[in-house]
Amino acid sequence: MLQIRLLTFLFGTLGLLGQDLWSEISRKGALRWGNDAEGGAPYIYHDPVDVSRLIGFEVEFAEALCARLGLRSEFVQNNWDLLVPVLGTGDAFDLIIAGLERTPENLARLSMSRPYFAFGQQLVVRSNDLALSSLDRLKDRPVGVLSASASQRLLERHGGVRIRIYQDNVNYFQDLELGRVDAVLADSPIVEANLPLHPQLRKAGPFLETGFYAVGVRPTDRELLRRVDAAVEALLEDGTLKKIYSRYGVWGPEQERLSAWRDEGLAVRQRISVWRDWRVYLPLLLRASVTTIWVTCGGMALAVLLGLVLVLARLHGPTPIRWLAVAYIEVFRGTPLLLQIYFIYFGLAQQLGLRLSAGLAAVVALGLNYAANEAENYRAGIQGVPQGQVDAGLALGMTRSLVLRRVVLPQALRLCLPSVTNDFIAMFKDSSIVSVIALVELTKEYQIRAIDTGDYVGLGLMTAGIYFTISYAASLGARHLERRLRRDPH
Amino acid sequence: MIHIEGLTKRYGERRVLDGVDWVQAAGETTVLFGGSGCGKSTLLRCLNQLERADAGRIRIAGHDIDPAQAPAADVLRRLRCGVGMVFQQFHLFSHRTALENVMEGPLHVLGRLQGEVRQEALDLLSRVGLEGHADQFPHQLSGGQQQRVAIARALAMKPQVLLLDEPTSALDPQLREEVRRVLRGLAEEGMTMLVVTHDLRLARQIADRAAFLDGGRILESGPAEQVFGNPVHERTQQFLEEVHS
Numbered sequence: 234m235l236q237i238r239l240l241t242f243l244f245g246t247l248g249l250l251g252q253d254l255w256s257e258i259s260r261k262g263a264l265r266w267g268n269d270a271e272g273g274a275p276y277i278y279h280d281p282v283d284v285s286r287l288i289g290f291e292v293e294f295a296e297a298l299c300a301r302l303g304l305r306s307e308f309v310q311n312n313w314d315l316l317v318p319v320l321g322t323g324d325a326f327d328l329i330i331a332g333l334e335r336t337p338e339n340l341a342r343l344s345m346s347r348p349y350f351a352f353g354q355q356l357v358v359r360s361n362d363l364a365l366s367s368l369d370r371l372k373d374r375p376v377g378v379l380s381a382s383a384s385q386r387l388l389e390r391h392g393g394v395r396i397r398i399y400q401d402n403v404n405y406f407q408d409l410e411l412g413r414v415d416a417v418l419a420d421s422p423i424v425e426a427n428l429p430l431h432p433q434l435r436k437a438g439p440f441l442e443t444g445f446y447a448v449g450v451r452p453t454d455r456e457l458l459r460r461v462d463a464a465v466e467a468l469l470e471d472g473t474l475k476k477i478y479s480r481y482g483v484w485g486p487e488q489e490r491l492s493a494w495r496d497e498g499l500a501v502r503q504r505i506s507v508w509r510d511w512r513v514y515l516p517l518l519l520r521a522s523v524t525t526i527w528v529t530c531g532g533m534a535l536a537v538l539l540g541l542v543l544v545l546a547r548l549h550g551p552t553p554i555r556w557l558a559v560a561y562i563e564v565f566r567g568t569p570l571l572l573q574i575y576f577i578y579f580g581l582a583q584q585l586g587l588r589l590s591a592g593l594a595a596v597v598a599l600g601l602n603y604a605a606n607e608a609e610n611y612r613a614g615i616q617g618v619p620q621g622q623v624d625a626g627l628a629l630g631m632t633r634s635l636v637l638r639r640v641v642l643p644q645a646l647r648l649c650l651p652s653v654t655n656d657f658i659a660m661f662k663d664s665s666i667v668s669v670i671a672l673v674e675l676t677k678e679y680q681i682r683a684i685d686t687g688d689y690v691g692l693g694l695m696t697a698g699i700y701f702t703i704s705y706a707a708s709l710g711a712r713h714l715e716r717r718l719r720r721d722p723h
Numbered sequence: 724m725i726h727i728e729g730l731t732k733r734y735g736e737r738r739v740l741d742g743v744d745w746v747q748a749a750g751e752t753t754v755l756f757g758g759s760g761c762g763k764s765t766l767l768r769c770l771n772q773l774e775r776a777d778a779g780r781i782r783i784a785g786h787d788i789d790p791a792q793a794p795a796a797d798v799l800r801r802l803r804c805g806v807g808m809v810f811q812q813f814h815l816f817s818h819r820t821a822l823e824n825v826m827e828g829p830l831h832v833l834g835r836l837q838g839e840v841r842q843e844a845l846d847l848l849s850r851v852g853l854e855g856h857a858d859q860f861p862h863q864l865s866g867g868q869q870q871r872v873a874i875a876r877a878l879a880m881k882p883q884v885l886l887l888d889e890p891t892s893a894l895d896p897q898l899r900e901e902v903r904r905v906l907r908g909l910a911e912e913g914m915t916m917l918v919v920t921h922d923l924r925l926a927r928q929i930a931d932r933a934a935f936l937d938g939g940r941i942l943e944s945g946p947a948e949q950v951f952g953n954p955v956h957e958r959t960q961q962f963l964e965e966v967h968s
Contacts (some may be wrong), residue, residue, distance in 0.1 A: 322775040351902045364906075464816055494785075512797075525783070619814070621810060621812055621814035622814050622815075622816055622817070624773055624810070624814060624877075625808075625810065625814035625815070625873075626816075627773060627803070627817070628771055628773065628803055628808035628877075629803065629828040629832055629876070629880060630799075630801075630803035630828065630832040630880065631831065632796060632800070635832070639816075639827065639831055640816055643818050644816075644817065644818050647818065687961060719898065
């Protein structure tokens with residue numbers, strides 16, 4: 234009896250929580266809206282005059298919306314990719330105002346207000362590439378899009394081009410200038426704000442598609458949605474939106490569609506079961522894991538070789554070389570891999586004109602970073618070989634380098650193989666970090682598909698299964714190699 | 724064959740060797756003994772340049788060594804090829820079999836051919852009584868067997884002089900005899916050996932002459948029977964009594 238009463242109470246409370254978000258909000262007098270300050274101009278960015286202040290047409294829209302609702306505006310920072318899942322599961326913010334497109338995919342996952350902004354999908358190319366002015370002409374060429382955006386979905390539906398996925402609105406224009414991608418497909422406000430900074434780039438053709446941004450709320454928060462709808466309509470009618478958007482240069486003729494908008498009841502896409510459709514999703518993940526594998530193998534090959542050079546320099550080099558090796562090891566171990574990746578991909582291109590492809594940059598960054606670890610692994614292995622055997626080699630008339638080659642290194646290899654294997658498996662998992670430079674590897678593919686389908690668990694299990702299978706195969710292989718190297722088991 | 728004059732070696736302030744003079748003819752076997760820290764091992768290591776002395780002159784196996792200057796690489800190589808060394812702790816290459824340990828020097832230092840080196844190495848292993856153990860790894864062998872492989876490894880270079888640093892002291896007493904037997908055989912064949920040891924039974928069996936090292940100097944030397952049987956110096960007597968007891 235008690236249990237039933239407890240359950241009823243719990244469900245009652247949960248139900249109330251859903252119903253009562255509006256009264257909770259009005260009691261606190263503040264509306265928490267989620268967005269990602271990395272979004273950039275003209276959406277949301279730091280005021281160049283006062284860098285502690287966030288500005289942008291979405292910031293001002295959010296503030297106007299809150300004012301209209303009689304609430305204080307409270308911005309909550311959240312990774313853009315993850316705004317929708319976080320809204321669904323957490324209590325971090327009440328709604329999303331973050332250029333969220335009113336698409337069937339999004340409507341399957343959350344409720345959306347009436348639109349507050351109309352945009353078009355604009356293709357951007359280099360001014361001198363006269364031939365590349367439509368998607369069909371970009372067949373098999375790399376095109377940059379924002380991760381989990383309507384542009385990405387458009388390209389996926391269209392097919393034919395090589396989609397390069399970026400985490401933010403800024404870097405793909407830079408890569409377009411540098412020739413790493415041949416076009417960018419982005420929402421019109423992004424293009425309007427960024428083209429003035431990139432005189433070598435131009436818009437190609439009319440909008441490929443048009444769409445709307447709308448406020449996202451949890452499906453259970455109906456009262457909140459109703460009030461947001463009314464407030465957006467009022468802001469549109471009294472000209473507030475036009476005033477705000479004009480300030481940021483994003484009020485164009487397309488915004489006329491806002492007042493004409495009627496909810497036509499977009500076909501809401503059904504939640505997808507990745508288990509039923511595993512024939513679709515497993516191959517996608519497997520294809521992405523190929524990127525993970527070659528990035529890891531390339532990175533490890535570089536790390537293993539460079540690590541050897543470093544350890545020999547450190548242990549046997551002349552003094553200045555020794556210092557350089559120590560400095561290298563300490564710097565690469567003491568700074569974040571993420572920073573090193575940015576530096577190698579963007580920094581080298583900007584400062585030295587050295588334009589590595591994303592794949593090469595990933596391999597180089599992982600390799601340079603892990604070389605420091607490998608050098609330390611080897612050092613432990615080399616110092617684990619008894620000095621007496623070195624003396625014995627020298628006493629036979631061997632030179633120092635022959636002793637190193639015939640006596641020390643073969644045994645050091647055997648001693649450090651387990652830690653090198655560990656590093657290989659660690660790098661295999663660390664390699665997911667390279668998705669920041671527009672490489673879609675296994676984790677990124679998982680993230681994209683999970684956001685699309687909402688099935689974090691099913692896809693997660695598939696992805697984990699792939700990671701585990703490969704890691705386990707690698708450690709079995711290493712164990713076999715260890716046994717072969719250690720013909721004499723100590 | 725070995726001619727040492729005024730050999731001096733310091734570690735910081737401490738004089739480990741303090742003017743050692745020593746002459747040894749070809750075919751002779753001599754034993755150096757003395758308390759721990761008296762400089763015996765250092766002396767051996769200076770002779771094949773695993774360590775550099777600070778002063779004095781060394782002439783060994785036809786090579787002149789001036790401690791004042793680092794020897795050239797090829798001089799060093801020829802010196803070490805002519806002067807074999809056997810260590811207290813054997814120091815076999817633990818990733819190689821007994822046979823590979825013996826073949827390592829001739830193959831990779833002398834650059835000789837696999838086929839003949841292999842046959843010689845097998846002969847050497849049977850000479851030290853290890854016919855059946857060619858393919859075993861060091862950890863599969865007893866201490867006495869390992870030391871015999873180490874002796875074979877040194878002999879494979881066909882050295883003119885063999886330096887042995889306490890060759891039996893890391894072994895259980897019952898394993899010492901097999902090493903003594905091998906060394907006795909070498910002495911009888913006329914190998915020139917300089918042996919640092921406390922193993923008086925070994926010393927009596929193989930030594931032509933003996934020397935007592937104390938405080939970095941040779942305190943007493945002479946025919947082995949005389950030094951062991953009837954030592955002149957009080958400290959030598961004392962030391963021999965302690966070792967016996």
